[in-house]
Amino acid sequence: YYMKFATKVIHAGIEPDATSGAIMTPIFQTSTYVQDAPGVHKGFEYARTQNPTRNVLQNQLAALENGNHGICFASGLAATDAIVKLFQQGDHIISCNDLYGGTYRIFTKVYGKFGMDFSFVDMTDVTNIENAITPKTKLIWVETPTNPMLNIVDIAAVCALAKKHNVLVCVDNTFASPYLQTPLDLGADIVIHSATKYLGGHSDVIHGAVVVKDKSLADQLYFIQNASGAVPGPQDCFLILRGIKTLHIRVERACENAEKIAAFLASHPKVEKVNYPGFVSHKGHEIAKKQMKKFGAMVSFSLKDDSLAAAHKVLSSTKLFSLAESLGGVESLIGHPASMTHGSIPLEERKKTGVVDSLIRLSIGIEDADDLIEDLKNAIGKHKPTTKEWFATARNYALYSNESGLYDDI
Numbered sequence: 001y002y003m004k005f006a007t008k009v010i011h012a013g014i015e016p017d018a019t020s021g022a023i024m025t026p027i028f029q030t031s032t033y034v035q036d037a038p039g040v041h042k043g044f045e046y047a048r049t050q051n052p053t054r055n056v057l058q059n060q061l062a063a064l065e066n067g068n069h070g071i072c073f074a075s076g077l078a079a080t081d082a083i084v085k086l087f088q089q090g091d092h093i094i095s096c097n098d099l100y101g102g103t104y105r106i107f108t109k110v111y112g113k114f115g116m117d118f119s120f121v122d123m124t125d126v127t128n129i130e131n132a133i134t135p136k137t138k139l140i141w142v143e144t145p146t147n148p149m150l151n152i153v154d155i156a157a158v159c160a161l162a163k164k165h166n167v168l169v170c171v172d173n174t175f176a177s178p179y180l181q182t183p184l185d186l187g188a189d190i191v192i193h194s195a196t197k198y199l200g201g202h203s204d205v206i207h208g209a210v211v212v213k214d215k216s217l218a219d220q221l222y223f224i225q226n227a228s229g230a231v232p233g234p235q236d237c238f239l240i241l242r243g244i245k246t247l248h249i250r251v252e253r254a255c256e257n258a259e260k261i262a263a264f265l266a267s268h269p270k271v272e273k274v275n276y277p278g279f280v281s282h283k284g285h286e287i288a289k290k291q292m293k294k295f296g297a298m299v300s301f302s303l304k305d306d307s308l309a310a311a312h313k314v315l316s317s318t319k320l321f322s323l324a325e326s327l328g329g330v331e332s333l334i335g336h337p338a339s340m341t342h343g344s345i346p347l348e349e350r351k352k353t354g355v356v357d358s359l360i361r362l363s364i365g366i367e368d369a370d371d372l373i374e375d376l377k378n379a380i381g382k383h384k385p386t387t388k389e390w391f392a393t394a395r396n397y398a399l400y401s402n403e404s405g406l407y408d409d410i
């Protein structure tokens with residue numbers, strides 16, 4: 001029956017353990033299962049193929065994404081690997097040009113070698129996708145919001161185009177999390193997560209997940225999960241299950257913090273540009289409003305002094321924001337895409353998409369927003385904007401179409 005999101009994260013797919021009544025899903029740390037007679041068993045034969053802890057998580061993830069089948073993997077990239085294995089030599093995949101670095105790497109460096117073709121286009125304009133479609137195109141791979149430029153791709157528009165050309169759509173929903181965005185509802189065929197990020201939420205586990213509606217697609221993915229064997233351990237599945245229980249509360253708070261921090265950055269005289277879909281001035285704001293519940297907790301910005309040295313000064317000065325790769329945890333992180341996550345993307349490609357030398361990416365956590373702002377203030381420069389400066393930029397970037405009434409009297 002129908003459950004709202006906050007109820008689903010606690011209950012969907014989860015039953016007390018049948019043998020003990022344990023309310024929390026036990027960690028079934030076993031490699032094999034005893035059979036009564038050859039082929040007579042309780043649905044579990046060998047733990048690469050099935051594991052009860054993993055099953056519960058797979059059902060839970062399917063419910064959160066409004067899909068029918070969840071398939072878990074040892075990492076987000078192992079999940080990506082499984083999806084690409086649905087296709088074969090000669091097939092063509094279209095992806096965005098502003099893409100998670102590891103996804104770009106597996107596409108070009110691993111599967112390029114096996115004779116698969118990849119195009120990278122600016123998906124903020126759907127006609128770029130249409131122009132890239134060939135008779136060999138089998139999949140459109142969407143990331144939205146994108147990493148690290150926080151561009152927004154219109155999922156429903158991409159799916160409508162794909163249906164017309166009989167092409168599948170996969171959405172990497174890592175940045176939004178199912179609390180903010182459910183691509184299957186918008187027509188996507190496959191959703192993928194690096195569960196390492198918001199789903200796990202505590203920076204203590206690497207995990208990947210795929211969710212689909214279609215049974216035959218699910219069967220192929222279960223086959224690959226077992227045949228290629230990049231499965232997660234039961235302890236990792238337990239940690240993701242545990243993390244998910246507070247997903248809605250964590251993401252809600254992180255989004256609130258991000259809204260305040262984005263506004264602060266936009267008002268700072270040393271900041272050149274802030275990339276945050278919550279701004280009315282953001283190119284994808286209207287689409288984000290349509291397809292997301294809130295605007296996410298990822299923010300990136302560049303400095304007026306666009307040099308590696310200026311970026312490095314900020315990156316090594318924060319005390320609460322830890323300098324680290326990854327995102328989506330309870331703690332705030334700061335990163336430098338040009339040298340960290342996007343190190344594997346060639347300089348030319350990188351600059352074309354806006355990943356300039358001074359670009360800094362923030363994953364906003366659930367700490368106190370005032371403390372986080374103070375930390376950034378100290379790192380970027382002590383300059384306190386005058387009231388005039390603050391309102392000049394605030395007007396420019398006005399949040400939420402001024403629905404809040406916050407800027408009514410300027």
Ligand SMILES: *Cc1c(COP(=O)(O)O)cnc(C)c1O
Pocket residue numbers: 075076077078100102103143147172174175193194195196197206207208
């Ligand atoms: C981290 C990440 C991945 C890869 O996931 P891993 O769990 O690190 O393998 C894929 N896509 C996005 C958007 C990510 O942030």
